[in-house]
Amino acid sequence: EVQVVESGGGLVQPGGSLRLSCAASGFTFSVFWMSWARQAPGKGLEWVANIKEDGSEKYYVDSVKGRFTISRDNAKKSLYLQMNNLRAEDTAVYYCARVEGYCSSTSCYKYFDYWGQGTLVTVSS
């Protein structure tokens, strides 16, 4: 059974840092792109970051560029999100998701096929 389980959320002051983890099981982690998404209180889903199978490509939503870093350890089947200089607007439930789909000769078309239940990050003084 495919599972992804997030951890590491908590309460942090503005300007602080936090590292989220996502433990994967039930599939060959090293052959899938992975993503982080989030949902702020009372808001909808927002994609945050993507990372390629081997970690060589990373992409971010504009609002977190320069502050968040996505990474992975394929040997440990784990995905990470290092969050620095946190702001109140980063308060959200953060979800880890497996990325599935296909690539043509010119582009890729991939969606999220499995998600975790999320971990809550609260940025407040």
Added chain:
Amino acid sequence: EIVMTQSPATLSVSPGERATLSCRASQSVSSNLAWYQHKPGQAPRLLIYDASTRATGIPARFSGSGSGTEFTLTISSLQSEDFAVYYCQQYDNWPLYTFGQGTKLEI
């Protein structure tokens, strides 16, 4: 950035009725669109990808249609477990994704 707009924001229906949810893209996304179901405290669940293909294990009462800029998710006969928030997501601009703001399906 491709903006995804869902309507209505809230849809009130009764069990056994048909529900039709809409999603519009600010520019063509071809058929590169997914639908997700999200219940409070749970993991979001993939329902539909490539605009009309049901994901593994999704009941046949869920169907997706559309291409380009206009998309529809139809639930043919609502069950009690279907009351949730539904999101569309474009992946035509992969690896950059955008979601719609969601439609809450309520009794």
